[in-house]
Amino acid sequence: AQKITQTQPGMFVQEKEAVTLDCTYDTSDQSYGLFWYKQPSSGEMIFLIYQGSYDEQNATEGRYSLNFQKARKSANLVISASQLGDSAMYFCAMREAASGGSYIPTFGRGTSLIVHP
């Protein structure tokens, strides 16, 4: 079973509108971290935002916010006031404990976001 599920292969949004990208995760750990990354067409992955499993407040970074619903195991990314430069692939990822005391990052399959002028 997939640990990270992103159900939207592609999303379209009008410039200046808000968009929500869905992410659900599966873990039995109490301590884990959730991340969102952006991948433009150039290929490089860019870190956007982080949410810890014990954080009570939703994380925010500029126009990005993470809607964290722990009971539902969801960590949706909200982009406010979309810009043309937001067009990219977006990946949700989770770090949970693995053997040897490390936290291994696992990624979802990604959502392609296209922002229309």
Add this chain to the structure above:
Amino acid sequence: DGGITQSPKYLFRKEGQNVTLSCEQNLNHDAMYWYRQDPGQGLRLIYYSQIVNDFQKGDIAEGYSVSREKKESFPLTVTSAQKNPTAFYLCASTVLAGVLTGELFFGEGSRLTVL
């Protein structure tokens, strides 16, 4: 500026040949990772290393090998045993593998095509 450098950016290989992808970081990070990206598949973990001279297999290690002789370097060899090596390969690092909050820093990737 600190960062991760992957080379080459594009690589073509004939079937049956081994190729090595380079990954160098000057961020003083302990943990390094190799991911493979295929269209619609997301990123899948090949190998990771928490410290020098130590590495572990990820989910899709078959047909790949790595070494970690220096903290800064984590090269990936795609061997002839890898059945479908054409893909985009991403190297990443983070401060410590045992720290939950650290984000990954990525290189620009290497695109390997088998002819």
